[in-house]
Amino acid sequence: MIEFHSVTKRFPDGTVAVDDFSLVLPSHKTTVFVGTSGSGKTTLLRMINRMVDPTSGSIDIDGADIGTLDPVKLRRSIGYVMQNSGLLPHRKVVDNVATVPMLRGMSRKKARDEALQLLDTVGLDRSLAERYPSQLSGGQQQRVGVARGLAVNPNILLMDEPFGAVDPIVRAELQQELLRLQHELGKTVVFVTHDIDEAFLLGDQVVILRTGGKVAQVGSPGEILANPADDFVSTFVGAERGKRSLHLENHGAGDVLVDGDGRLAGVLVPGSKAGPLAGSGASAQGGDPR
């Protein structure tokens, strides 16, 4: 469990990235920070592994104030996945995954063996293990990044717009893969994105932030969609326009769902539930849950 206690971050140039932020991030759930640029979402994420230290306030992980912990040790116990994978270009894929376990003192051979297993976990072929990151596609690199984040079997996985730089098809694939992984592993995932669809798809708890690190609304995707706190939130989630505002239309043969632009969105099937994330917009995404 991660707890923010009235955390404020003011940068030396005077910008307030996060303003008096308090929140509990439940264990084994995915919390998504979503907001536009400058909403402080990445700063919030980076405060969890002390890449950024708050100006005031404190952050507890499982009851321990991380301000009192050694930052290097703390970071080694938390998985971190970033945009553009952040892999070391001069190390092979398998060595990249084995990096953190080796920093923690694991032998090279054991770390590499476990790294190979992790490649299986994230759905990468072992034949890629001896390649360099630059020889992989963007989507493959992100999978390696996730494998590296999981390498020390951390309780917490921080993901900073991990799928921001891959094309929409690969992104949808990686999102489904992450859902599958999360279903199997049950990590406490903190995910940052500016894509509200991604937030609703992946998040158990979604935090919508507005400029200056102020919380606009916190809740499950369903709660937010059904009951937006204010105009900002409803505009941001697009509740009254486009594909989120569906209505029934009778087309003679039966009822169909039509979106705000008048385009056909689907049909209403009685009693259906879109997997573990009911009402999250998964069906609107057109993803195929595995």
Next chain:
Amino acid sequence: MNFFAEALQWLVDPANYVGLNAIPLRLAQHLGFTVVTLVIASAIAIPLGFLIGHTGRGRSVAVASAGAFRAIPTLGLLTLVALSIGIGLNAPYIALTVLAVPPILAGAYTGFEAIDRRTIDAARAVGMSEVQIVRQVEVPLGLPLLIGGLRSAALQVVATATLAAYVADFGLGRYLFAGLKTRDYAEMLGGSILVILMALALEGLFALTQRFVVPRGVLAGRPTDIRTRSSRPRPVMESAIEEGQKNVHSK
């Protein structure tokens, strides 16, 4: 052309291969002097450059002072140092170290600076300590540019080390100063040729090293040849008359 032939003759004259003024001995002295100077300069410049490159602090000071140091005329500095500490090898060592430090320093910190900030940020975020970031990320990725700095330092030192003979009986510069004094231009030119050959040899060696130290993963990411041939056959120009006829027919 006459001088050149005489210089070649001087180079192969067996008399120049014996005694205290023998060519192999002078070559060894010159090379040894160069290597020692580079080692001293590296010991100063590399740790300092790594520090500047890693922290990003002191960069403007380093750039400014490196520029100032480069502007110092080595012969003048050598004379000054020799006047204060006396004749011998110490003065040229000091003067040439001053010459060699700026390029090595620049190579060390630009090597670090050229690395993608996101790579270093990621290394820190997964839990590398600052020392581990330097040793496992910045040094391997910055090495090619550091070698480049050493390469240009080596070139300058080899060429300028001839000045060591100005205050000591040492190195290939001996032939230049002795030849100038006795108007033995063959000896002067022969000595110059030796310096040039040594400079070229070192240059080649460093060029090879520089290529060798680029991490394979970095090389793999570079496009090998962007000027690949088009898969479509190119139109071939026929003789002007045939081309003209074709145009007529097509119209």
